Amino acid sequence: MSGYSPKEIEKKWQEKWAEQKVFQAQTDHSKPKYYVLEMFPYPSGRLHMGHVRNYTMGDVIARYKMSTGHNVLHPMGWDAFGMPAENAAMASGGHPKEWTYNNIEVMKSQMRPMGWTLDWTREFATCDPEYYGKQQELFLDFLDAGLVYRKNAVVNWDPVDMTVLANEQVENGRGWRSGAIVERKELTQWFFKISDFSEELLDAIDALDNWPAKVKLMQSNWIGQSKGLEFDFEIKNSLKNYSRIKVYTTRPDTLMGASFVGISADHPLAKELEKQSEEISAFNKECRQMSTSEADMEKAEKKGVDTGLRVRHPLDPDWELPVWIANFILMEYGTGAIFACPAHDQRDLDFARKYKLPVIDTFYGLENSSPVKETAFVPPKTETVQWINHFTDIDVASGQEAIDKTIDLAEENDWGKSITNFRLRDWGLSRQRYWGCPIPVVHCGNCGVVPEKKENLPITLPDDVTFDVPGNPLDRHPTWRKCECPSCGGPALRETDTMDTFVDSSWYFARFTSPKSEKPTSKEDVSYWMNVDQYIGGVEHAILHLLYSRFFARAMQITGHLPKTAKEPFEALFTQGMVTHAIYKSIGSDGRDLFHYPEEVELREGKAYLIKDGKEVTIIPSAKMSKSKNNVVDPVNIVDAFGADTARWFVLSDSPPERDVEWTASGAEAANKHLSRVYRVIDEIIKSDISSNSDDETLSKEMHKTTHDVTQAIESFGFNAAIARLYSFTNSLAKSKAGTEAKLSAAKTLAQLMSPMTPHLSEEIWEKLGEKNLVSREPWPTVDENLLSDDTITMPIQVNGKLRGQIEVQKDLEPSEIEILALAQETVQRAINGASPKKVVVVPGRIVNVVI
RNA sequence: GCCCAAGUGGCGGAAUGGUAGACGCAGGGGAUUCAAAAUCCCCCGCCCUCACGGGCGUGUGAGUUCGAGUCUCACCUUGGGCACCA
Numbered sequence: 015m016s017g018y019s020p021k022e023i024e025k026k027w028q029e030k031w032a033e034q035k036v037f038q039a040q041t042d043h044s045k046p047k048y049y050v051l052e053m054f055p056y057p058s059g060r061l062h063m064g065h066v067r068n069y070t071m072g073d074v075i076a077r078y079k080m081s082t083g084h085n086v087l088h089p090m091g092w093d094a095f096g097m098p099a100e101n102a103a104m105a106s107g108g109h110p111k112e113w114t115y116n117n118i119e120v121m122k123s124q125m126r127p128m129g130w131t132l133d134w135t136r137e138f139a140t141c142d143p144e145y146y147g148k149q150q151e152l153f154l155d156f157l158d159a160g161l162v163y164r165k166n167a168v169v170n171w172d173p174v175d176m177t178v179l180a181n182e183q184v185e186n187g188r189g190w191r192s193g194a195i196v197e198r199k200e201l202t203q204w205f206f207k208i209s210d211f212s213e214e215l216l217d218a219i220d221a222l223d224n225w226p227a228k229v230k231l232m233q234s235n236w237i238g239q240s241k242g243l244e245f246d247f248e249i250k251n252s253l254k255n256y257s258r259i260k261v262y263t264t265r266p267d268t269l270m271g272a273s274f275v276g277i278s279a280d281h282p283l284a285k286e287l288e289k290q291s292e293e294i295s296a297f298n299k300e301c302r303q304m305s306t307s308e309a310d311m312e313k314a315e316k317k318g319v320d321t322g323l324r325v326r327h328p329l330d331p332d333w334e335l336p337v338w339i340a341n342f343i344l345m346e347y348g349t350g351a352i353f354a355c356p357a358h359d360q361r362d363l364d365f366a367r368k369y370k371l372p373v374i375d376t377f378y379g380l381e382n383s384s385p386v387k388e389t390a391f392v393p394p395k396t397e398t399v400q401w402i403n404h405f406t407d408i409d410v411a412s413g414q415e416a417i418d419k420t421i422d423l424a425e426e427n428d429w430g431k432s433i434t435n436f437r438l439r440d441w442g443l444s445r446q447r448y449w450g451c452p453i454p455v456v457h458c459g460n461c462g463v464v465p466e467k468k469e470n471l472p473i474t475l476p477d478d479v480t481f482d483v484p485g486n487p488l489d490r491h492p493t494w495r496k497c498e499c500p501s502c503g504g505p506a507l508r509e510t511d512t513m514d515t516f517v518d519s520s521w522y523f524a525r526f527t528s529p530k531s532e533k534p535t536s537k538e539d540v541s542y543w544m545n546v547d548q549y550i551g552g553v554e555h556a557i558l559h560l561l562y563s564r565f566f567a568r569a570m571q572i573t574g575h576l577p578k579t580a581k582e583p584f585e586a587l588f589t590q591g592m593v594t595h596a597i598y599k600s601i602g603s604d605g606r607d608l609f610h611y612p613e614e615v616e617l618r619e620g621k622a623y624l625i626k627d628g629k630e631v632t633i634i635p636s637a638k639m640s641k642s643k644n645n646v647v648d649p650v651n652i653v654d655a656f657g658a659d660t661a662r663w664f665v666l667s668d669s670p671p672e673r674d675v676e677w678t679a680s681g682a683e684a685a686n687k688h689l690s691r692v693y694r695v696i697d698e699i700i701k702s703d704i705s706s707n708s709d710d711e712t713l714s715k716e717m718h719k720t721t722h723d724v725t726q727a728i729e730s731f732g733f734n735a736a737i738a739r740l741y742s743f744t745n746s747l748a749k750s751k752a753g754t755e756a757k758l759s760a761a762k763t764l765a766q767l768m769s770p771m772t773p774h775l776s777e778e779i780w781e782k783l784g785e786k787n788l789v790s791r792e793p794w795p796t797v798d799e800n801l802l803s804d805d806t807i808t809m810p811i812q813v814n815g816k817l818r819g820q821i822e823v824q825k826d827l828e829p830s831e832i833e834i835l836a837l838a839q840e841t842v843q844r845a846i847n848g849a850s851p852k853k854v855v856v857v858p859g860r861i862v863n864v865v866i
Numbered sequence: 867g868c869c870c871a872a873g874u875g876g877c878g879g880a881a882u883g884g885u886a887g888a889c890g891c892a893g894g895g896g897a898u899u900c901a902a903a904a905u906c907c908c909c910c911g912c913c914c915u916c917a918c919g920g921g922c923g924u925g926u927g928a929g930u931u932c933g934a935g936u937c938u939c940a941c942c943u944u945g946g947g948c949a950c951c952a
Contacts, residue, residue, distance in 0.1 A: 055952095056951095056952050058952090093952070096951080096952060097951075097952085098951090098952080169950075170950080178950075179950085180950050180951060181949080181950065181951085183950095183951080228870070228871070228946090228947095231869085231870065232869090232870080232946095232947060232948090235869060235870085235947080235948080236947090236948085236949085306949075307948070307949075308867090308868075308948045308949085309867075309868085309947095309948055311867095312867040312868070312948090313867065346949090360867085361867085437949090438949095439949070441949095442949090442950070443950095444950095445950070514950065515951095515952070516950090516952090519952090552952095553946080553947095554946095554951095554952080555952085556947080557947080557948095557949090558949080558950095559952090617892095635877090636878095667878095667889090667890070668878055668879075668890075668891085669878065669879070670879080673872095673879095675878080676877090676878065678877090678878085678891075680891055680892070681878080681890075681891060683891095684890065684891060685890090687904095688890090690904095691905090694905090734878095734879075734880090734889085734890095735880075735888095735889090737889080737890090738879090738880075738888065738889035738890075739888095739889080740889095741889055741890070742888080742889065745889095808885090809885095810884080810885040811885090812884085812885080812932085812933070814932080814933090815884095815932070815933045815934095816933095817885050820885075852932090853932060854932090855884095855932050855933075857884065857933095860884050861884045861885075861933085862884095863884080863932050863933060864932090865932050865933090
């Protein structure tokens with residue numbers, strides 16, 4: 015007998031699938047369509063275990079849906095623009111294009127042996143001019159529809175590298191590469207008007223029934239709806255044409271506790287003032303150096319500067335409030351100006367104490383009437399409080415009731431209006447970089463900013479660029495910028511900004527439905543295939559990528575590129591966890607951390623020792639795989655050693671799919687042993703000759719129960735549960751005394767149930783069992799409901815909630831009969847010990863609880 | 867700082883409010899073998915007991931319930947998110 019040899023069988027079946035074009039999707043209206051998509055990879059050049067897990071999950075769904083009669087679309091492509099390619103070019107010469115396409119080839123060659131059902135005929139990379147040209151067309155249509163505009167925005171600017179930096183490239187206020195102090199620089203940039211859709215994007219979240227609650231919540235928080243009041247403070251000593259300050263507040267009920275008015279350093283008034291005052295100018299400059307992340311702002315010391323301006327309280331003209339510029343107010347949110355109520359906001363209180371500003375209580379708790387000292391009194395808005403300082407007729411009410419009342423009153427008396435505000439800001443898409451999709455507009459001395467003509471698309475990137483000089487190569491290219499104005503025909507210059515790579519990934523799912531289409535999408539194909547029925551990817555994309563895609567779907571619908579039904583592009587979303595691996599660490603002689611490869615250590619009794627000298631090393635479990643920590647497991651090596659089916663089986667088996675899974679060598683070996691065992695068990699069945707007997711029915715029942723459980727598990731993304739069930743069934747099959755016929759039937763079902771996870775092994779077994787067709791093309795096994803339950807069941811019996819015995823009863827026995835049988839049990843009698851039961855709870859089919 | 871999630875054997879993890887620990891790993895014992903590998907069988911939460919059996923046990927503390935890993939509240943710990951990485 016020759017054993018399980020994945021190398022041979024995996025190659026064999028991959029060739030057969032390719033020959034028979036099993037995975038090429040065609041528009042076919044006779045079958046229900048099913049579009050399964052995993053977030054496409056960035057071509058880093060190396061397939062990693064995270065990809066293997068992600069794409070295997072999608073593959074299980076794709077294969078399962080194929081076997082349930084669906085016409086399945088399962089495409090793959092490359093999210094190929096972005097900074098790593100430029101970084102590589104800067105670090106080691108070469109060209110981003112070459113680097114990217116080489117990486118794509120390498121990764122594709124690593125993906126093919128995994129046996130995924132990918133339709134490679136639809137493959138594209140976002141850096142293909144055929145793709146980004148269509149993206150430019152979308153941009154022009156969006157521009158035409160008023161969904162794109164230009165405005166000034168602040169960026170992190172590295173003055174040495176002459177480049178814009180991402181927040182993560184700023185380390186302690188310095189550029190990660192140059193070490194230069196990062197400046198905040200204002201540039202005119204392009205924006206998508208995603209904020210026009212704030213309410214729509216927020217409201218539609220509710221209907222995303224098959225999205226994880228966590229992702230929906232994250233998106234809701236990101237959009238951040240708040241209801242409040244907008245009103246003006248009149249400036250007493252007005253400055254130039256500034257006579258009023260518009261503020262936005264979510265707590266208008268605390269207006270009688272107002273202590274000062276705060277404005278952002280970027281507020282027009284602040285900018286005007288900095289022309290007149292050194293102090294203000296210096297302070298504003300300092301504010302603009304600050305990180306704008308919410309977490310950083312909250313942690314940073316609250317600082318401000320008095321502008322000298324004074325405003326009148328809207329409800330009491332004699333009440334004067336000072337105007338301060340404060341470092342915790344963002345121009346992008348609300349009106350860039352607030353009024354502060356230190357008694358009921360900790361941040362305002364810290365500020366007030368620091369600058370000796372008044373603190374006025376507006377309400378106390380019901381049981382606590384002491385004035386605020388160093389801790390602001392901030393009860394939940396739902397909590398009822400007593401008012402001591404108010405301008406409504408409310409004395410005792412919840413915060414929310416008071417807020418509503420206040421807003422009504424302000425509107426009635428015409429000094430303020432109710433405003434719904436959103437935290438969501440417009441999407442800045444300009445990037446001052448080479449390796450991205452060029453923004454198809456030109457700058458003309460006569461006509462200003464002019465969109466490029468569609469017939470001139472794609473505007474392609476020039477290939478003859480170098481990265482040896484700082485700055486954007488597009489800016490310094492000798493000829494690329496020069497062009498003809500599409501409007502007046504005169505000389506003009508191209509826009510040198512390229513698009514944020516999130517744009518590329520915001521519509522690729524639509525392009526996959528007709529990747530060769532002349533237009534960005536083909537009406538027929540996009541109507542047939544959209545929406546994506548199941549989308550799978552990492553939770554790290556929970557906000558931006560998914561929100562941008564939802565915006566794009568709406569924008570594409572408005573511009574006629576998607577049907578109305580595709581407003582929400584992803585029907586169901588699943589976010590999978592990472593693949594982690596232990597880190598083996600020791601301290602080197604120079605006191606630095608040394609990280610050891612898994613191959614260099616030996617595990618004994620839960621401890622790790624270096625093979626070369628036996629020294630014990632520290633194990634850091636479940637760490638994210640990282641090259642610098644030497645804890646990366648390369649899928650190529652695993653496929654080499656055990657085959658793709660083992661890798662697929664293991665990444666699905668050990669943890670629930672939404673959680674992280676720890677890669678362990680012993681786990682991978684165990685997976686491989688199990689697959690060999692399946693092969694061996696089936697081989698033995700084929701050679702056996704046992705006549706039909708009474709165990710046949712038991713095995714058949716087990717087979718139907720397993721089919722039922724595995725089906726349910728796959729449908730609910732319980733891949734680890736499906737695999738646990740298949741382990742059990744394999745054990746039952748191996749130990750069963752049933753006849754050969756019954757066992758062959760069970761073996762075929764096992765092959766089918768395993769096929770989404772281990773397709774090559776399943777095909778091989780299927781063939782050995784005498785089947786001529788591909789298991790990939792077989793319909794999913796059906797379940798005989800009658801065989802799922804037995805006639806008798808075992809019922810546990812508790813006494814006062816503690817397990818004391820069991821009885822075997824007919825499935826449909828009356829509860830009163832069950833009670834008699836239960837009480838008659840010797841073990842139960844012993845536990846009752848002569849006492850008379852107060853109550854007997856009988857839950858039919860479940861449990862009996864005797865209360866004494 | 868704000869928002870959210872998760873805590874179950876040595877480990878990964880199972881459990882529609884109903885027998886906690888399925889399944890797998892690691893560990894222990896045995897069979898087979900000249901021996902080993904591979905394979906097959908058995909045991910495996912903690913404590914008491916030769917055993918039968920009993921007590922304890924799902925981060926901590928309370929509560930709801932005939933019955934709580936599961937529901938409620940408070941707390942502790944860990945992880946995630948909080949605007950130009952992809």
